[in-house]
Amino acid sequence: EDPAKLAAFEARIARGEKIEPGDWMPAEYRRQLIRMISQHAHSEYVGMLPEGAWITRAPSLRRKMILIAKVQDEAGHGQYLYHAAETLGATREEMMDALLTGRAKYSSIFNYPSLTWADVGMIGWLVDGAAIRNQTMLAGCSYGPYSRAMVRICSEETFHHKQGKEMILAYANGTPKQRAMAQDALDRWWWPSLMMLGPHDQDSPNSGPLMKWGIKLKSNDEVRQEFINEHVPELQEAGLTIPDPDLHQDEHGNWVHGPIDWSEFWRVVKGGGQCNKERMDARNDAHAEGAWVREAMQAYASRALQAAD
Numbered sequence: 001e002d003p004a005k006l007a008a009f010e011a012r013i014a015r016g017e018k019i020e021p022g023d024w025m026p027a028e029y030r031r032q033l034i035r036m037i038s039q040h041a042h043s044e045y046v047g048m049l050p051e052g053a054w055i056t057r058a059p060s061l062r063r064k065m066i067l068i069a070k071v072q073d074e075a076g077h078g079q080y081l082y083h084a085a086e087t088l089g090a091t092r093e094e095m096m097d098a099l100l101t102g103r104a105k106y107s108s109i110f111n112y113p114s115l116t117w118a119d120v121g122m123i124g125w126l127v128d129g130a131a132i133r134n135q136t137m138l139a140g141c142s143y144g145p146y147s148r149a150m151v152r153i154c155s156e157e158t159f160h161h162k163q164g165k166e167m168i169l170a171y172a173n174g175t176p177k178q179r180a181m182a183q184d185a186l187d188r189w190w191w192p193s194l195m196m197l198g199p200h201d202q203d204s205p206n207s208g209p210l211m212k213w214g215i216k217l218k219s220n221d222e223v224r225q226e227f228i229n230e231h232v233p234e235l236q237e238a239g240l241t242i243p244d245p246d247l248h249q250d251e252h253g254n255w256v257h258g259p260i261d262w263s264e265f266w267r268v269v270k271g272g273g274q275c276n277k278e279r280m281d282a283r284n285d286a287h288a289e290g291a292w293v294r295e296a297m298q299a300y301a302s303r304a305l306q307a308a309d
């Protein structure tokens with residue numbers, strides 16, 4: 001990189017300026033953002049599947065309408081994020097191909113099955129709760145389009161989080177069977193939610209450049225600590241038990257969790273989770289079924305071009 005341009009860029013970051021699509025930026029800054037934003041978009045796109053499976057089986061019209069609205073929001077979040085990545089020069093075709101061929105990642109959390117209706121509530125509480133912590137941090141990101149997308153996404157996630165909490169609180173205060181369903185969902189979603197926020201800082205190779213250039217404003221462990229400190233008291237208040245026998249508070253009031261099974265995390269990230277194949281098949285099938293729409297748009301666009309000539 002041109003040292004003078006790099007110095008000027010880093011001075012802009014230090015001043016807290018937003019970097020916009022047409023601005024000069026280091027190639028690595030651009031590469032890191034395309035990696036992170038496209039995988040964030042893939043997470044939203046795949047993330048629709050665990051909850052989508054319950055839309056036809058929601059226990060009431062009200063719950064069905066809320067769930068439809070939430071899944072629709074996730075699709076919209078995916079769109080914002082794919083567009084943010086496109087402002088950096090990535091194309092939708094390249095990003096989609098990277099996802100569908102397994103070269104790109106999406107959040108590990110979505111490779112776990114949503115086994116009961118209580119899972120839908122626990123996903124809202126824990127997964128969207130973790131996403132809000134992470135995305136609130138990213139709203140301060142130095143890249144303008146990403147940071148602005150986060151502002152809109154966080155406001156919608158807040159609704160997702162609240163509806164999940166409302167559901168779980170109803171079941172935790174309901175019949176013994178409902179309480180057991182809520183506890184079973186917590187038992188299965190707690191640890192994957194901690195893993196969702198990424199490896200420990202010392203095992204996070206991307207955090208260095210991301211924090212140097214103001215893309216990530218807090219480390220994986222900082223965001224995880226915020227998440228745990230917020231949700232442990234609330235889940236205990238709801239009468240649920242956190243499935244971590246080592247969990248305790250330190251002298252600073254921080255909740256300290258037991259060891260995370262990172263071998264499970266990497267197994268899931270590398271394709272060996274319970275639902276990886278199902279999720280990728282669903283996304284590949286949807287892409288194949290949608291081919292006629294892309295062809296029709298292509299035909300329309302080329303005819304419009306001919307008409308313009």
Ligand code: 3HC
Pocket residue numbers: 035036039040041043044047074077105106107108109127128131134157195196197198199203204205206207210220269
């Ligand atoms: N799932 C899958 N892969 C993960 C992961 C996870 N939970 N956490 C980390 N990884 C991958 C990283 O992508 C990286 O691999 P790569 O270099 O091939 O991309 C590798 O593990 C090492 O991790 P790092 O900590 O070095 O990676 P990052 O610095 O990028 O940190 C992150 C990981 C915290 C997830 C960060 O990428 C991030 O903040 N991304 C944006 C937010 C996001 O993607 N959230 C996903 C959930 S979206 C969601 O929850 C939707 C909501 O509506 C429910």
